Amino acid sequence: MIQKGDALDLIQLEQRRPALIATDPPYAFGGSGAEHAISATVAIVLREAAQKLDKGRWMLVMCASSWRSTSYMVEAVRGIVEPVRIATWCKPAARTKVETTGWKWASVNVVAFRKGKAVDDCAALDLDHITAPPVINGRRAELPAEVAAWMVKPFAVPGGLMIDPFAGSGAIVRAAAECGMDAIGYEKSPAEAAA
Incomplete structure (x- = not known):
């Protein structure tokens, strides 16, 4: 279920x-004006969400593959949850026109955080990498169902609550629901919230 707001x-x-x-939050991390407001909102929401997380459970946050973006997400929740693993979603074709020597993949990091001692230590071992193209919807790229399932399945708690604070198209919410979780996503944009 996606709640608008x-x-x-x-x-x-x-x-x-x-x-x-x-969650797959907006990747802004700094700047000024509107970009700064997005960055601040992402950091505050992640911190509030991490505080609510049950002990021994996991928080998965997608971020740009740069160290700056990854570090920003880690710092946003420092002292509440601990980064345990970084996995990668590799896209077989970059959407950018810029080509960098040796860089043939566009990729997204997934940081797996844990709150306290793990209830199940082996869950993070299943999270390493996946290769899948994004779903192109006009000018937007959406998270593919197989990537959402790869990210959620090892950490799913049937009957437990899963929250996606930046639900977008709802792929992560659907993946968690398919794993038997009570899945709730929040989305500010009315177009996505209607899904």
């Missing part, structure tokens, strides 16, 4: 502790 407001209203948080 601001993630920060909706997370604060949630009464249950999530057994899993998985």
